Amino acid sequence: MPNDVKIGEKIDAILAGFSVDKSDIIPILQAVQAEYGYLSKEAISQIAKYLRLSESVVYGVSTFYAQFKFVPVGKTLIRVCRGTACHVRGVSRVLDEAAKILGIGPGETTSDMEYSLETIACFGSCALAPVLVANERVHGKVTPDKVKNILDKD
Amino acid sequence: MSKIVTFRQIKDNAEKEYNAWLKSEPIRIYIGAGTCGRAAGADEIIGSLKDELERRQIKAAITRVGCIGLCYLEPLVDVVKPGKPRVSYGNVTADKVSKIIDSYIIGDDPKCDTLLGTIGDEKIDGVPKLFDSPVLKPQVRIATRNCGFIDPEDINQYIVRGGYTGLDKALKMTQEEVIEEVSNSGLRGRGGAGAPTGWKWNLCRQNPGDKKYIICNADEGDPGAFMDRSVLESDPHTVLEGMLIGAYAMGATDGYIYCRAEYPQAIKRLNQAITQMEGYGLLGDNIMGSGFNFHLKIKEGAGAFVCGEETALMMSIEGNRGMPRPRPPFPAQSGLWGYPSNINNVETWANVPVIMEKGSKWYASYGTEKSKGTKTFALAGKVNCTGLIEVPMGITLREIVFDIGGGVIGNKKFKAVQTGGPSGGFIPADQDYLTADYESLAAAGSIMGSGAMVVMDEDTCAVDMARYFLTFTQSESCGKCVPCRVGTREMLGILEKMCAGNGAPQDIDRLMELCTAVSRGSLCALGGTAPNPVLTSLRNFRDEYDAHVNEHRCPALMCKDLISFYIDPNKCKACMICARNCPSEAIEGGKKMIHVVDQDRCIRCGVCLEKCPVKFSAVIKLSGEKMDVPDEPIPVGEA
Numbered sequence: 001m002p003n004d005v006k007i008g009e010k011i012d013a014i015l016a017g018f019s020v021d022k023s024d025i026i027p028i029l030q031a032v033q034a035e036y037g038y039l040s041k042e043a044i045s046q047i048a049k050y051l052r053l054s055e056s057v058v059y060g061v062s063t064f065y066a067q068f069k070f071v072p073v074g075k076t077l078i079r080v081c082r083g084t085a086c087h088v089r090g091v092s093r094v095l096d097e098a099a100k101i102l103g104i105g106p107g108e109t110t111s112d113m114e115y116s117l118e119t120i121a122c123f124g125s126c127a128l129a130p131v132l133v134a135n136e137r138v139h140g141k142v143t144p145d146k147v148k149n150i151l152d153k154d
Numbered sequence: 155m156s157k158i159v160t161f162r163q164i165k166d167n168a169e170k171e172y173n174a175w176l177k178s179e180p181i182r183i184y185i186g187a188g189t190c191g192r193a194a195g196a197d198e199i200i201g202s203l204k205d206e207l208e209r210r211q212i213k214a215a216i217t218r219v220g221c222i223g224l225c226y227l228e229p230l231v232d233v234v235k236p237g238k239p240r241v242s243y244g245n246v247t248a249d250k251v252s253k254i255i256d257s258y259i260i261g262d263d264p265k266c267d268t269l270l271g272t273i274g275d276e277k278i279d280g281v282p283k284l285f286d287s288p289v290l291k292p293q294v295r296i297a298t299r300n301c302g303f304i305d306p307e308d309i310n311q312y313i314v315r316g317g318y319t320g321l322d323k324a325l326k327m328t329q330e331e332v333i334e335e336v337s338n339s340g341l342r343g344r345g346g347a348g349a350p351t352g353w354k355w356n357l358c359r360q361n362p363g364d365k366k367y368i369i370c371n372a373d374e375g376d377p378g379a380f381m382d383r384s385v386l387e388s389d390p391h392t393v394l395e396g397m398l399i400g401a402y403a404m405g406a407t408d409g410y411i412y413c414r415a416e417y418p419q420a421i422k423r424l425n426q427a428i429t430q431m432e433g434y435g436l437l438g439d440n441i442m443g444s445g446f447n448f449h450l451k452i453k454e455g456a457g458a459f460v461c462g463e464e465t466a467l468m469m470s471i472e473g474n475r476g477m478p479r480p481r482p483p484f485p486a487q488s489g490l491w492g493y494p495s496n497i498n499n500v501e502t503w504a505n506v507p508v509i510m511e512k513g514s515k516w517y518a519s520y521g522t523e524k525s526k527g528t529k530t531f532a533l534a535g536k537v538n539c540t541g542l543i544e545v546p547m548g549i550t551l552r553e554i555v556f557d558i559g560g561g562v563i564g565n566k567k568f569k570a571v572q573t574g575g576p577s578g579g580f581i582p583a584d585q586d587y588l589t590a591d592y593e594s595l596a597a598a599g600s601i602m603g604s605g606a607m608v609v610m611d612e613d614t615c616a617v618d619m620a621r622y623f624l625t626f627t628q629s630e631s632c633g634k635c636v637p638c639r640v641g642t643r644e645m646l647g648i649l650e651k652m653c654a655g656n657g658a659p660q661d662i663d664r665l666m667e668l669c670t671a672v673s674r675g676s677l678c679a680l681g682g683t684a685p686n687p688v689l690t691s692l693r694n695f696r697d698e699y700d701a702h703v704n705e706h707r708c709p710a711l712m713c714k715d716l717i718s719f720y721i722d723p724n725k726c727k728a729c730m731i732c733a734r735n736c737p738s739e740a741i742e743g744g745k746k747m748i749h750v751v752d753q754d755r756c757i758r759c760g761v762c763l764e765k766c767p768v769k770f771s772a773v774i775k776l777s778g779e780k781m782d783v784p785d786e787p788i789p790v791g792e793a
Contacts, residue, residue: 022473026456030415064475064632066457067415084378084575084608085534087622093759100737121459121626123416124380126534126608127225127541128193136418138193144761 010035011043015050025051029062038069066121074109074116078102078151081131083122091130095119097144098132101151115151159443161322164434168313175310179215181259184232184240186302187218188387189419190380194228195247202248203231206255214259220388222302223542224289227270230302233258239276242284243268288557289539294520296528297344297504298544301388306423309430312391318436320510324399325444329359332403336506339514340526345371345462345499346574346603347679348525348592351506354496357486359404361494366406369490369497370397371467372413372420375459376575377626378606381530382500384542386413386420389504390427394450396503398436399510401448404496409448412467414455424452459630463678464497466632477634478678499604501530521547525591535572535608536563545590552586555609566611569710570694574603576623576630577683579690580616599690601683615712616695617702621649623687627680638681641672645688653713657703666692707778714758720781721762723748723793725772732762732773747787 014031018024028051032043039062048055062068080095099105102115109116125131128140132150139150176182183203187196200216207214224230227244231254234240241264243254250268258264264272264281271284284290295301304311312318324332337352358366370393374382386393397409413421428450431437439447453471460466461476468490470476489495505527509517518526525547531554534540538560545554551571555561562568570580573590579600581588588594592602610619628642645668648661669685676682692699701707708716721732721741726748733741733749740756743749749772751762763773774781784793 023471025473026470027454030454030456061473061475064458064477065455068456082377082626084572084606084622085540087377088535088608088610088614088619096759097737120416121375121457121630122377122379123189124374124383124532125190125193126378126380126532126606127190127228129534129540131193138189140190140193144759 007036008042008046011046015047020051022051022053025053025058025061026065029058029068033068037073038071040070072109072113074113076114076151077116077118077135079118079120079123079133080106081123081125081129081133082119083124083126083129083131085126085129086122086131089129091142093144094130094132094142094147097147098151101148159435161318161442164318164436164442165313167434168310172310172314175308179213180236181212181214182234183214183216184219184234184302185216186221186228186230188221188384189417190221190225190384191228191230194225196229198248199229199231199246199251202251203255206252210255210260212255212259217305218307219304220301220306221384221542223298223384223544224539225541226539230270231268232273233264235259239278240273241278241281242270242273244270289541289560292549292553292558293544294528294546295544296508296517296520297385297392297501297530298388298542299508300392301384301542304389306388306390307426309391309427309434312389316511317391317507318395320507321395321398321402321436322442324402324510325442325446329403329405332399332510333359335514336403336509337514339509339517340521340524341502341505341509341517342525342592343499344501344505344529344604346577346601348602351498351502354486354498355400355404357484358406358494358496361487363494365408365493366404367490367493367495368397368401368404368406368409369464369467369471369495370409370411370503371462371464371497371499372411372417373455373462373467374414374417374500374604375462375630376577376604376606378532378534378572378575378608379604380532381542381605383417383420385500385504385530386417387423390420390423391431392504392507393500394424394427394431396498396506397450398441398448399506400496400498400503402446406496407447407449409450410471410490411450411452412455412461412471413452415457421452421454428452458632459626460632460678460680463680466678467497468495475632477632478680480677501605522589522591522593524593529590529602529605531590531605531607533559533607533609536566536611536614537561537609538563547591548589550586551581551588551590554590554607555586559609562609562611564611566613569610569612569614570616572600572608572610572619572687573606574601574683574686575606576626577601577679577686578603578606579686580610580619580694581690582694599686599693601686613710613712615653615708615710616691616698617649617652617708618710618712620688620691621646621653624649624684627684631680631684635675635677635681637672637675638677638684641668641675642681642684644668645672645685649688652699652702653708654715655702655706655713657706659703661703662692662699701778705778709777711775711777713777717758717775717777718753718780719751719756719758719760719762720774720776720783721749721751722772722774722781723783723788725770726790727770727772728790729767729770731765731767735761735765737761743787746790748784748790748793750783750785750787
């Protein structure tokens with residue numbers, strides 16, 4: 001069976017858990033992204049069909065929110081907090097260091113699809129600033145010289 | 155469980171189960187395992203505790219609790235032995251776990267290097283009481299009363315500590331009486347704007363509609379704020395009980411919690427809490443036999459700061475782009491799907507159950523004349539004791555920063571405190587006598603906001619901070635109205651120019667003009683308050699702006715493009731440490747040859763300054779001036 005047919009069936013299975021109601025659009029987009037890491041063109045069109053909305057409406061909603069991605073992300077997602085407390089405590093050097101080690105800028109993915117780098121507005125772990133999150137693992141009081149170690153471990 | 159109907163039956167059952175739980179294990183260990191605690195290593199501590207206990211064949215139960223707010227002391231471990239008060243340990247590391255086990259779990263001496271003190275009324279000789287410490291003594295815990303003390307995943311522990319008593323009381327009163335009680339307490343919206351809660355509830359109640367909605371705004375997007383996360387993770391039921399009371403008072407049958415997706419643990423706890431409430435019949439139809447029906451859903455946000463604005467939040471719940479709309483009509487008139495709706499913030503809801511349980515008079519005994527009760531703040535930045543605090547309104551900023559916060563890190567000079575996040579402003583150190591309440595913070599040009607409080611020291615640049623906040627508001631502007639969309643971009647452009655050393659004196663006037671236009675012309679509070687960080691920093695730190703635009707100098711030595719690093723040839727001992735650590739290989743020099751920074755290659759990261767041994771202190775950071783140093787390395791001692 002071709003791969004995209006399988007993916008299509010899997011998305012159908014996800015969609016079946018939701019009602020055909022526009023207010024479910026964000027939870028649907030979240031569920032599909034949780035499975036694939038991003039929202040493909042095909043996924044958007046399948047979601048639109050299911051909700052009986054035009055693809056432009058689904059795109060419109062999904063591009064409004066920072067959470068949704070339209071290109072695949074790496075196996076490890078490195079998110080660097082840009083919150084106030086982190087800023088005051090020098091997170092920009094942590095971000096620079098991560099970018100230097102990975103050789104990519106924020107919003108980019110390494111060519112081997114191992115790492116993606118992102119910045120995030122605030123994690124709400126301000127007391128531990130500066131904060132870096134590798135996938136779901138929160139690292140607090142990160143200094144530039146700790147970044148390499150964190151990246152190696154995760 | 156057979157269907158429980160009355161509150162008495164629920165409470166009896168909760169007590170029975172709680173007591174059985176307590177008896178099941180004589181020694182109990184509690185670990186703060188909120189997001190902060192886990193980031194500080196709580197999971198590792200739990201792992202090594204389990205290993206050690208098993209190895210020594212000691213029976214003890216480990217319970218994950220929420221956060222008591224002492225983030226700087228995380229990970230926190232509390233031990234309770236039969237007949238003894240709870241003993242608290244802080245900054246516990248895996249290797250210190252066995253020390254605690256040796257001295258207090260096997261032995262009887264709580265003293266060891268991680269000991270903080272006891273919690274509760276009883277004392278142990280020679281051990282301080284934790285709540286007598288300068289950090290905790292000035293605090294009054296109402297919204298956070300259970301945080302760190304109960305297992306947030308166990309509804310019975312919440313009920314045993316008085317939970318759902320307020321709801322039981324409310325259901326025996328009329329809607330008007332409940333609203334009157336909330337009005338009398340003086341409770342105002344804790345999300346930032348400070349609208350009187352009772353007044354808001356009454357508007358929603360009086361507006362006719364076949365259906366009414368209530369919403370909990372848990373889209374805590376302010377960078378630097380984590381009060382709501384902490385409450386939701388540590389005590390979800392207080393928020394849910396508050397919502398039930400509100401729903402009853404306003405005649406709402408359906409509710410939503412809009413929680414940001416960046417808080418997965420909070421969402422998990424809310425889901426568990428809802429399931430447990432359904433088990434007790436505290437959600438659904440005919441709650442506790444009162445005839446009151448209420449259904450609750452959780453909606454996860456998807457990363458848009460503007461969705462903290464109430465009309466944008468409702469657009470998002472409805473499945474649209476989260477853009478605000480003009481008010482009126484207010485949500486109380488036409489809210490979610492056009493029905494009368496009421497939105498309150500997490501902390502506002504969290505206060506409601508206690509107000510109902512203990513009465514409005516008790517609540518109003520805290521605070522100032524116009525700002526009643528307590529307020530939580532997320533104290534962070536350049537302060538020693540970072541954490542989540544809850545203080546009576548009217549406490550001075552000085553008390554918060556110096557008594558509770560333990561002063562500025564490294565004894566640096568206290569410069570300012572920033573309240574209210576990107577919508578708030580800077581309050582300079584010389585106004586630290588100001589009190590934390592709605593009126594006084596507004597008079598200083600800032601806002602209470604949801605409670606972010608970031609302390610800044612002398613190394614923080616006011617212009618850079620204004621630029622930082624504008625970067626945030628500009629990227630979070632939804633783009634619907636021109637003043638916000640274009641205005642914030644223009645303001646940011648000017649601030650970036652200033653920080654890069656390309657500012658001109660007339661930029662300051664242009665910036666002020668834009669501030670007026672953006673604050674007056676914007677559709678919602680995001681744009682309306684976006685100029686606050688600029689206006690307050692201009693008002694209080696005008697000299698720094700002048701230095702940036704007139705002399706291209708950053709007095710706080712923070713703006714990268716305006717600083718240079720030099721190595722003092724008289725102090726350099728040619729130890730090579732700076733050169734080895736320099737990430738851009740910009741430091742030349744060798745054995746017995748003093749080091750020189752190549753200014754063209756230097757990326758101004760400051761690593762050399764940090765790495766240079768204190769006994770030499772040869773690296774110097776300057777802005778707006780040059781240091782006379784040799785072009786090439788020369789032998790040590792010849793400078």
